[in-house]
Amino acid sequence: SLSDSFQGAFDRLFSGGKLTAQNIDEGLREVRKALLEADVSVSVVKEFIANVKESAVGQLQVEGVDPSQQIVKIVSDELVRLMGPIDTRIKINNERPTVIMMVGLQGSGKTTTTGKLAKYLVEKKKKKPLLVAADLQRPAAIEQLHVLGESLGVPVYSEQPGEKKKGLTGLFSRQTRAAEVCRNGIKHAENSGRNVVILDTAGRLHIDDELMKELEDVKKLTKPDNIFLVCDAMTGQDAVHSAKQFNDRMAIDGVILTKLDGDTRGGAALSIKAVTGKTIKFIGTGEKLDRLEEFHPERMASRILG
Amino acid sequence: KTFRGKIDEEVIGSLEEILLAADIGVATTDALLEGLKAAYRKGEIQSQAQVLDYLKAHLKEKLGGAGGKLNMAEKPPTVILVCGVNGCGKTTSIAKLTYYFAQQGKKVLLCASDTFRAAAVDQLNTWADRLGVAITRGQQGADPASVAHDAHEKALKGGFDVLIVDTAGRLHNDKNLMRELEKIARVGKKHVPDSPHEVLLVLDATTGQNAIRQAEAFTEAIQVTGIVLAKLDGTAKGGMIVPIREELGIPVKFVGLGERPTDLAPFDADTFVEGMFS
Numbered sequence: 021s022l023s024d025s026f027q028g029a030f031d032r033l034f035s036g037g038k039l040t041a042q043n044i045d046e047g048l049r050e051v052r053k054a055l056l057e058a059d060v061s062v063s064v065v066k067e068f069i070a071n072v073k074e075s076a077v078g079q080l081q082v083e084g085v086d087p088s089q090q091i092v093k094i095v096s097d098e099l100v101r102l103m104g105p106i107d108t109r110i111k112i113n114n115e116r117p118t119v120i121m122m123v124g125l126q127g128s129g130k131t132t133t134t135g136k137l138a139k140y141l142v143e144k145k146k147k148k149p150l151l152v153a154a155d156l157q158r159p160a161a162i163e164q165l166h167v168l169g170e171s172l173g174v175p176v177y178s179e180q181p182g183e184k185k186k187g188l189t190g191l192f193s194r195q196t197r198a199a200e201v202c203r204n205g206i207k208h209a210e211n212s213g214r215n216v217v218i219l220d221t222a223g224r225l226h227i228d229d230e231l232m233k234e235l236e237d238v239k240k241l242t243k244p245d246n247i248f249l250v251c252d253a254m255t256g257q258d259a260v261h262s263a264k265q266f267n268d269r270m271a272i273d274g275v276i277l278t279k280l281d282g283d284t285r286g287g288a289a290l291s292i293k294a295v296t297g298k299t300i301k302f303i304g305t306g307e308k309l310d311r312l313e314e315f316h317p318e319r320m321a322s323r324i325l326g
Numbered sequence: 327k328t329f330r331g332k333i334d335e336e337v338i339g340s341l342e343e344i345l346l347a348a349d350i351g352v353a354t355t356d357a358l359l360e361g362l363k364a365a366y367r368k369g370e371i372q373s374q375a376q377v378l379d380y381l382k383a384h385l386k387e388k389l390g391g392a393g394g395k396l397n398m399a400e401k402p403p404t405v406i407l408v409c410g411v412n413g414c415g416k417t418t419s420i421a422k423l424t425y426y427f428a429q430q431g432k433k434v435l436l437c438a439s440d441t442f443r444a445a446a447v448d449q450l451n452t453w454a455d456r457l458g459v460a461i462t463r464g465q466q467g468a469d470p471a472s473v474a475h476d477a478h479e480k481a482l483k484g485g486f487d488v489l490i491v492d493t494a495g496r497l498h499n500d501k502n503l504m505r506e507l508e509k510i511a512r513v514g515k516k517h518v519p520d521s522p523h524e525v526l527l528v529l530d531a532t533t534g535q536n537a538i539r540q541a542e543a544f545t546e547a548i549q550v551t552g553i554v555l556a557k558l559d560g561t562a563k564g565g566m567i568v569p570i571r572e573e574l575g576i577p578v579k580f581v582g583l584g585e586r587p588t589d590l591a592p593f594d595a596d597t598f599v600e601g602m603f604s
């Protein structure tokens with residue numbers, strides 16, 4: 021499943037027929053190049069190559085196996101092992117509505133994925149979701165979620181800016197509002213028999229301390245059962261920085277990688293897994309709400325290797 | 327007298343990491359480092375200490391020349407078509423450009439040609455209201471090209487200086503959507519023969535090497551004349567613009583530095599390159 025050029029480079033390197041310390045190094049240089057071209061982060065590539073080298077050297081003794089096939093298999097197996105396992109588990113709360121919180125950088129696909137998750141939960145898990153419009157900043161973000169909810173027959177909870185609900189002390193800063201809208205949304209779910217609540221939050225930079233604190237406030241007030249980091253599959257070297265910050269501050273439960281219907285190699289998948297240790301649960305493969313699939317590490321591995 | 331030595335491998339190694347981490351890409355990084363070694367051999371670089379300055383100067387020269395320079399029409403309206411993949415920052419960049427033109431006293435008309443995505447027209451409409459500019463929209467699901475066509479007519483009749491056309495996000499490997507984009511770009515020519523005068527591709531600064539593929543595909547469909555590099559206020563360095571300038575000759579004209587209408591700046595090669603190494 022590796023591209024001809026990659027396999028071809030190896031065939032040339034190992035045409036001598038034996039896996040030696042020297043051609044392992046040269047082979048790994050090819051692997052390094054492929055991973056960097058695929059957008060895997062520099063530090064992750066370094067560590068990956070070091071680990072693969074160890075297994076490769078350890079396998080020097082294995083007789084009778086074509087060495088280039090050997091290296092390809094070692095690399096591919098290691099990628100699958102690192103990015104796996106398949107894990108689409110969503111923690112369900114049996115005491116009160118299950119809360120799922122969607123977080124991530126601007127434009128990564130949170131709102132659309134909120135719609136996709138709702139459809140998945142209705143059709144595959146027989147749940148009764150409520151969507152909460154917690155993005156009080158982006159123009160027409162609330163409308164966007166309402167349109168998606170309507171198309172699915174799933175209710176959407178939202179509040180108008182400046183709307184006052186019982187219990188508020190008149191603070192209209194965006195910071196307190198997002199958390200309160202979320203808390204009010206969960207109350208609304210409890211009162212209307214909805215058993216899952218998905219909180220669609222505003223996109224933000226991991227280095228925006230005030231906005232990261234807003235997310236922490238939402239978490240404190242709503243105690244989510246699942247926090248999903250929504251990441252764009254075409255992200256480059258920056259994946260290690262943003263994913264790490266979101267995980268360090270939020271303790272995410274899983275990742276959803278979007279826009280995999282594009283032609284990006286998707287090395288960000290490895291970077292994100294490596295730096296957060298959290299599994300990629302689902303992938304987005306299109307704009308329509310039925311385009312949500314399970315994450316398969318083997319398919320991702322062969323895509324990354326190109 | 328010239329120093330005919332070899333650059334320390336450690337220096338090359340650490341520069342390589344910086345360039346790769348900035349999303350410059352393997353091929354461009356290798357070429358830049360080879361260029362450094364050659365310059366050192368020829369004596370253009372006299373010492374290890376000069377290596378970084380030489381590299382920065384080389385990059386600044388490569389990237390300069392087009393910051394803030396939009397192609398304006400001989401007589402109004404100037405038509406600017408904005409395209410790019412999903413979520414990269416097109417609509418927000420249009421709000422910023424609108425503010426930029428409004429500050430110059432120009433009369434702007436916006437065209438909501440994203441008739442597909444949920445609340446896309448509402449989003450642009452909100453910006454039009456906030457910025458006090460006119461907007462042409464169609465029905466949800468209307469043919470985006472027909473909305474663009476009507477906008478050109480309105481721009482002429484209404485004496486607008488600038489028409490900015492917002493399009494739906496699309497992945498460049500979707501043949502039907504790229505064909506749709508070609509049609510949107512073509513349809514205005516009936517009323518404004520030189521339209522579009524400027525085709526801006528918006529790139530998300532956090533994108534990796536796929537940005538090069540995006541630039542290739544979009545320019546193949548509708549000659550891209552400039553790039554808006556959005557979300558440069560994050561930690562991503564946006565180095566993909568180097569191979570894009572090198573291989574495709576497409577310059578970055580503006581950078582997006584936040585989510586407000588004022589968060590747009592003309593691209594400045596010096597600032598950009600310094601930011602890459604900071």
Ligand SMILES: Nc1nc2c(ncn2[C@@H]2O[C@H](COP(=O)(O)OP(=O)(O)OP(=O)(O)O)[C@@H](O)[C@H]2O)c(=O)[nH]1
Nearest residue numbers: 126127128129130131132223279304305306412413
């Ligand atoms: N092709 C494709 N497009 C997608 C996918 N997921 C989301 N999109 C599109 O990406 C764009 C951004 O999606 P949104 O859901 O608005 O992203 P967001 O993270 O909510 O954005 P902010 O709230 O502004 O941070 C839209 O055009 C979506 O239709 C996907 O899997 N494939």
Ligand SMILES: Nc1nc2c(ncn2[C@@H]2O[C@H](COP(=O)(O)OP(=O)(O)OP(=O)(O)O)[C@@H](O)[C@H]2O)c(=O)[nH]1
Nearest residue numbers: 126127412413414415416417418495557582583584
């Ligand atoms: N921090 C930051 N956020 C930005 C910038 N430009 C756009 N955004 C945000 O990115 C998200 C997506 O922006 P949009 O303008 O909706 O992107 P788009 O390309 O029009 O999206 P689609 O039409 O769905 O393809 C929004 O949350 C914007 O506020 C920028 O320069 N910096």
Ligand SMILES: [Mg+2]
Nearest residue numbers: 130131155161
């Ligand atoms: Mg959103």
Ligand SMILES: [Mg+2]
Nearest residue numbers: 416417440446
């Ligand atoms: Mg848009």
